[in-house]
Amino acid sequence: MLWFMLEALIFDVDGTLADTERDGHRPAFNAAFVELGLGWHWDEALYGELLAVTGGKERIRFFCERHAPEFLNQADAAARIRELHAAKTRHYVALCAQGIPLRPGIERLLREAHAAGLRLAIATTTTPENVNALLAPDLLALFEKVGAGDTVPNKKPAPDIYQWVLAQLALPASACLAIEDSANGLKASRAAGLATVITRTGYTNDHDFFGALALLPDLAQVTVPLLRHWHDEAYGSDKIM
Numbered sequence: 001m002l003w004f005m006l007e008a009l010i011f012d013v014d015g016t017l018a019d020t021e022r023d024g025h026r027p028a029f030n031a032a033f034v035e036l037g038l039g040w041h042w043d044e045a046l047y048g049e050l051l052a053v054t055g056g057k058e059r060i061r062f063f064c065e066r067h068a069p070e071f072l073n074q075a076d077a078a079a080r081i082r083e084l085h086a087a088k089t090r091h092y093v094a095l096c097a098q099g100i101p102l103r104p105g106i107e108r109l110l111r112e113a114h115a116a117g118l119r120l121a122i123a124t125t126t127t128p129e130n131v132n133a134l135l136a137p138d139l140l141a142l143f144e145k146v147g148a149g150d151t152v153p154n155k156k157p158a159p160d161i162y163q164w165v166l167a168q169l170a171l172p173a174s175a176c177l178a179i180e181d182s183a184n185g186l187k188a189s190r191a192a193g194l195a196t197v198i199t200r201t202g203y204t205n206d207h208d209f210f211g212a213l214a215l216l217p218d219l220a221q222v223t224v225p226l227l228r229h230w231h232d233e234a235y236g237s238d239k240i241m
């Protein structure tokens with residue numbers, strides 16, 4: 001099997017770059033429900049269940065199917081979901097403007113990796129707007145490609161967004177590593193052939209991470225040489241990933 005040096009890191013966003021499900025998305029959904037007078041409230045336990053479905057619009061529909069079927073009986077239900085999601089995104093962007101902290105080690109590792117000549121990309125289910133809102137311009141500029149949201153028809157756990165990013169980078173999966181936080185993210189990255197480092201969050205602590213290259217609380221202790229070592233272990237000439 002042809003063996004490639006590590007050339008690129010592909011980062012998930014929500015739960016990986018920052019704990020945005022806790023600090024951004026859940027409060028933003030709840031603020032949108034109040035704004036549109038829906039009387040819904042997603043507490044942490046319910047939100048943890050709803051995270052089984054990626055994509056905010058898809059998650060709203062998943063909630064309605066179980067807890068508010070009447071919402072889907074409206075003739076223009078799809079349009080109402082889009083309207084609700086747009087309101088949620090406005091609230092999320094406003095929360096980002098107040099500052100959502102990056103997870104431990106993220107800023108350092110991004111700068112270290114870029115300085116070491118590694119190419120950086122994003123593969124996320126959230127919207128491009130939310131990526132731009134979360135990251136400071138100088139950090140966002142470190143990413144060569146951003147695969148986000150509805151760029152692809154099938155969201156995680158489908159591999160589409162990772163396959164799109166690999167095509168944009170014109171790299172084989174074996175020249176890259178993915179960094180993720182959830183079981184859906186790991187399924188997506190592994191289905192795209194990517195060795196994957198997992199950093200758990202409060203919402204994903206009990207997820208099944210079978211097949212992960214490494215399972216960590218965060219990236220605080222992770223360096224570029226360590227990532228290169230893990231990559232070579234995963235794709236070394238004597239192993240078939």
Ligand code: XBP
Nearest residue numbers: 013014025054055056124125126127
């Ligand atoms: C996590 C998601 C996203 C967010 C909500 O994305 O599933 O849908 O929960 O964001 P990631 P939107 O792949 O970065 O972990 O409402 O913009 O979809």
Ligand code: MG
Nearest residue numbers: 012014015181
């Ligand atoms: Mg994630």
